[in-house]
Amino acid sequence: MTSAPLPAAPLTLHRTAISGHCHRVELLLSLLGLPYRLVEVNLLQGEHQLPAHRALNPLGQVPVLVDGEVVLSDSNAILVYLVQRYAPGSAWMPQDPVGQAQLQRWFSLAAGFLAPGIGGPRFATLTGKPINEVAQAQGRRLLDFMESELQGRGWLLGGAAPSLADVAMISYTSQAHLAGLPLPAAYPRIAAWVARVQALPGYVPLLDHLSGLTPQPAEAV
Secondary structure (H helix, E strand, O other): OOOOOOOOOOEEEEEOOOOHHHHHHHHHHHHOOOOEEEEEOOHHHOHHHOHHHHOOOOOOOOOEEEEOOEEEEOHHHHHHHHHHHHOOOOOOOOOOHHHHHHHHHHHHHHHHHHHHHHHHHHHHHHOOOOOOHHHHHHHHHHHHHHHHHOOOOOOOOOOOOOOHHHHHHHHHHOOHHHHOOOOOOOOHHHHHHHHHHHOOOOOOOOOOOOOOOOOOOOOOO
16 A cells, blocks of 8 residues: 555535435545545535535536545545545555456446435435335345345455445445335345444444435435
């Protein structure tokens, strides 16, 4: 592992506290011991569409990371940047072709299955709306896959230490019960994996309530 200097000033994370996409970035910042400050963007009140935020991300999405002159969006892209910039050569990101390909698969699953299949139903529960059963079935399919993949493994990529795959998948999975998919009974390996990630030094939990935000029509977090 090649050491990298800490940032000259704290990084700024524009986030929504209930968003698992934002949480995975904050989690990695904390796990890497990087200095950072949080700027709350209230999606439920449309703050992500205000000109000030769209100047950072024209798509009007969170998270957005600001590191000096560098402005980045997309949570998985930010994870890669943080490791390559501040922890190059570490176990967080595999260096071999197979390991990198497997990491990309988990990134795709985080976007294609985890977000709509668990993140979406979780958001419905938090905002008092009915859970979409089709989306929930997609989440169950993902959990079935994860449970199988974790057989004989402590971490999603199977190494001796956690990787960005674990960071990308933990946020929404840790609150699968809010999506109507409780873990311990049906998915004991996933439940044990969640406990391992949560035991890592520097782990920060994902908010599991609206914390006073006023629900209004908005895109899913």
